[in-house]
Amino acid sequence: MRIRVFLLILTLFAAGPARTETGIRIEAAAGPSAVRPGDGGRIRVSVSVPDGFHISDASEGLFSVTPPDDPVFTFGAPAYPPGERDKWGSVYRGRISVSLAFRTQPDAKPGVYPVRLDVMMQPCDEVRDLCYPPSTQTVETVIELSHAAPPASPAPDGGGMTARLSSALERGSALAFLFVFLGGLLTSLTPCVYPMIPITIAVIGAQATGGRLKGFVLSLFYVLGISLTFSTLGVIAARTGALFGAFTQHPVIQAVIAAIFLLMGLSMLGAFVIQLPSAWRMKLHGRRRGGFIGAVLTGIVAGLVVSPCVSPLLVVILTWVARSGSVLLGFGLLFAFAWGIGVLFIVLGTFSGVLKTLPKSGGWTEHIERAFGWILIALAILFLKPVLSGFHYGMAWSVFLVILGTFWGGFSPLAAEASWKDRLAKAAGFLLILAGSTGLVLGILGQKAFPLSPSPGSGTITAPPSPDFGDWLTDEETAFGTARSTGRPVLIDFFADWCAACHELDEKTWPDPAVRDALKDVVPLRIDLTRTDARSREIQARYRIVGMPTVVLLDAERRELRRFEGFLPPERVVRFLESD
Incomplete structure (x- = not known):
C-alpha cells in the first residue's frame, strides 16, 4: 500500500x-x-x-x-x-x-x-x-x-409466440388454438414431463397386444384422459385464483396417485385382477372398448402428474380465462395445450405397443408385463416422496430392492445345467438384495445415531438439497429496504418444492457464474409458496402469480418492470436481467 x-x-x-x-x-x-x-x-x-x-x-x-x-x-x-x-x-x-x-x-x-x-x-x-x-x-x-406507453421489454423466453397468442385471443382468432398446441408440444420436452414417460410405456405397453396400431389408438385415448384432467384443473385454477398444479401436489392427492400406481403394478405382477363389474365388462367386451376405457381412466390419473407443468403460454391462457370468464373457450384452449403435450406420449405409446408383439412366445410376454408392473411400483414409491420423511423414503426404496431382487431369483437355487442367462439373473437379483439390505441397515443405524427431526409425513413437502442461496433474501421488507437504499431493483423468485421447473432453475440457472454476476445488480429475493395458506394466497394475489416458477423484477417502489414464467437457461436469464 x-x-x-x-x-x-x-x-x-x-x-x-x-x-x-x-x-x-x-x-x-x-x-x-x-x-x-x-x-x-x-x-x-x-x-x-x-x-x-x-x-x-x-x-x-x-x-x-x-x-x-x-x-x-x-x-x-x-x-x-x-x-x-x-x-x-x-x-x-x-x-x-x-x-x-x-x-x-x-x-x-x-x-x-x-x-x-x-x-x-x-x-x-x-x-x-x-x-x-x-x-x-x-x-x-x-x-x-413520451406520453406514449414505453415499448415492452422483449420476453426472454422467445416471447414472440406468447405475444401472438395474446393478440390472437384478443382478436378471437382461431390461430390461438394452433399457438397453444405448439406451446404444449414444446412443454413436453421439459423435465416436468419426464415422470410421465415410464408411466406411458408401462400402461400402453401392457395393454397393446395388436402392435403399433393398437398402441397408437390406446395412446389417443390415454392422452384424451390426460387432456380432460389438465383442462379441468386449469379452468378451476383460473376461475378460483388457485395456483395451477398446487391441488394435485397436496400430500393426500400424492398418496392417492401412489396407491393407484401401486395397485396397477401389483395387478400386472399377477397379485390380483382389476376389472369392472361383469355386466359392464360384457357390454364393453362386446363392443371391444374395454382397453380404451381403461386407457382413458389411466390418462385421467396421469393428468394429475403432468398438471404442475407451467409455461409462459399456459400463464397467458389461465390469465385470459380468469379475466374473460369464458370457461368453455378456456377449456378448449387448455385441451389443445394438453394435446400438444400428449404428442410425445402418443409416439411413446405407439412404439411401446410393439414390445408385446416382438416375441412370439407367451413367456416373453409375461416377462414384459411383469417388468411394466415393477416400473409402476417404483413410480408409486417416487410419488410418495412428498409424503414421507427422508428416512422412510429411503427405507421404502431399500425394501423395494430386496423384494425385486428376491423375485429376480436372488434366493433361488440354480440347477447344475442352468444357462448363463439364469446365472446372470441370479447374480443381478443377489446384487439388488445386497443393495437393499445395505440401505436398510445403514438407514436404521443412522436413525438410531442421529434421530431425525419431525418429518414431512405430517403434511409438509420435502425437496432435494438446494444450491447455495446465501446471497438471496427471504424477507420482503428487508429486500425492498435494501433496494431503496442501494437503488437496485428487486428480483423475486416464487417457487414451490413440488415444482419440477423450480428445481431445474435452482440446479442449472441460479448457480451459473454469468447469472450470479448479473444478480449483483439486483436484490435477489426468494418466496416459498409450497404451502397453500392465507399468507401464500395473499402473496399470490398481490403479485398475480398463476403458476410456478414465476420470476418478477420490480423497482424499489414495488412497480413491476418485467417477469417470466417457467424454466429459462442461464443465457436467457442474463438477458432478462440486463435488458432495459
Missing part, C-alpha cells in the same frame, strides 16, 4: 494518461428507451478494463459514478459490484457494470434529454507496476420522455 501511495505522489507531477493510453472504455445506456413522465428506469454504466490493467474499486474511494443534479430526473445511489482483492488492494478487472435507478418528474415535458455522468477512476498498469492519478471522465446517454 505504501508503494502504491508513493507511486501516486510521483505521478501527480506528471500529465495524466490519455484514454487511448490505458485503453479503458466507458459506455452508458438508459432503459427503457422511452419512459412516461413520472415513470422510471435504470442507467447502466459499463467500464471495460483491458488486460494488464486494473482500476481501484469503490471501497477504496477511488472509483465512483456521479449522476448530474438535474431538475427533470431523480437518481438513486449507484450499485457498485464488489472488487477482487490482491496485492494491489481491492480492484476491478475486465468488464464492470454499475447501475443506478432514475425517476422522472410527473410534470416533465416530453422530449429527448441528455444525461451526463461523471466516472472517476484510478487506472493502474500492472506490467509497468504503475498507478496513474485519479481522473474523471464524462459519459453521456439520452432518455426520451
Whole structure:
C-alpha cells in the first residue's frame, strides 16, 4: 500500500494518461428507451478494463459514478459490484457494470434529454507496476420522455409466440388454438414431463397386444384422459385464483396417485385382477372398448402428474380465462395445450405397443408385463416422496430392492445345467438384495445415531438439497429496504418444492457464474409458496402469480418492470436481467 501511495505522489507531477493510453472504455445506456413522465428506469454504466490493467474499486474511494443534479430526473445511489482483492488492494478487472435507478418528474415535458455522468477512476498498469492519478471522465446517454406507453421489454423466453397468442385471443382468432398446441408440444420436452414417460410405456405397453396400431389408438385415448384432467384443473385454477398444479401436489392427492400406481403394478405382477363389474365388462367386451376405457381412466390419473407443468403460454391462457370468464373457450384452449403435450406420449405409446408383439412366445410376454408392473411400483414409491420423511423414503426404496431382487431369483437355487442367462439373473437379483439390505441397515443405524427431526409425513413437502442461496433474501421488507437504499431493483423468485421447473432453475440457472454476476445488480429475493395458506394466497394475489416458477423484477417502489414464467437457461436469464 505504501508503494502504491508513493507511486501516486510521483505521478501527480506528471500529465495524466490519455484514454487511448490505458485503453479503458466507458459506455452508458438508459432503459427503457422511452419512459412516461413520472415513470422510471435504470442507467447502466459499463467500464471495460483491458488486460494488464486494473482500476481501484469503490471501497477504496477511488472509483465512483456521479449522476448530474438535474431538475427533470431523480437518481438513486449507484450499485457498485464488489472488487477482487490482491496485492494491489481491492480492484476491478475486465468488464464492470454499475447501475443506478432514475425517476422522472410527473410534470416533465416530453422530449429527448441528455444525461451526463461523471466516472472517476484510478487506472493502474500492472506490467509497468504503475498507478496513474485519479481522473474523471464524462459519459453521456439520452432518455426520451413520451406520453406514449414505453415499448415492452422483449420476453426472454422467445416471447414472440406468447405475444401472438395474446393478440390472437384478443382478436378471437382461431390461430390461438394452433399457438397453444405448439406451446404444449414444446412443454413436453421439459423435465416436468419426464415422470410421465415410464408411466406411458408401462400402461400402453401392457395393454397393446395388436402392435403399433393398437398402441397408437390406446395412446389417443390415454392422452384424451390426460387432456380432460389438465383442462379441468386449469379452468378451476383460473376461475378460483388457485395456483395451477398446487391441488394435485397436496400430500393426500400424492398418496392417492401412489396407491393407484401401486395397485396397477401389483395387478400386472399377477397379485390380483382389476376389472369392472361383469355386466359392464360384457357390454364393453362386446363392443371391444374395454382397453380404451381403461386407457382413458389411466390418462385421467396421469393428468394429475403432468398438471404442475407451467409455461409462459399456459400463464397467458389461465390469465385470459380468469379475466374473460369464458370457461368453455378456456377449456378448449387448455385441451389443445394438453394435446400438444400428449404428442410425445402418443409416439411413446405407439412404439411401446410393439414390445408385446416382438416375441412370439407367451413367456416373453409375461416377462414384459411383469417388468411394466415393477416400473409402476417404483413410480408409486417416487410419488410418495412428498409424503414421507427422508428416512422412510429411503427405507421404502431399500425394501423395494430386496423384494425385486428376491423375485429376480436372488434366493433361488440354480440347477447344475442352468444357462448363463439364469446365472446372470441370479447374480443381478443377489446384487439388488445386497443393495437393499445395505440401505436398510445403514438407514436404521443412522436413525438410531442421529434421530431425525419431525418429518414431512405430517403434511409438509420435502425437496432435494438446494444450491447455495446465501446471497438471496427471504424477507420482503428487508429486500425492498435494501433496494431503496442501494437503488437496485428487486428480483423475486416464487417457487414451490413440488415444482419440477423450480428445481431445474435452482440446479442449472441460479448457480451459473454469468447469472450470479448479473444478480449483483439486483436484490435477489426468494418466496416459498409450497404451502397453500392465507399468507401464500395473499402473496399470490398481490403479485398475480398463476403458476410456478414465476420470476418478477420490480423497482424499489414495488412497480413491476418485467417477469417470466417457467424454466429459462442461464443465457436467457442474463438477458432478462440486463435488458432495459
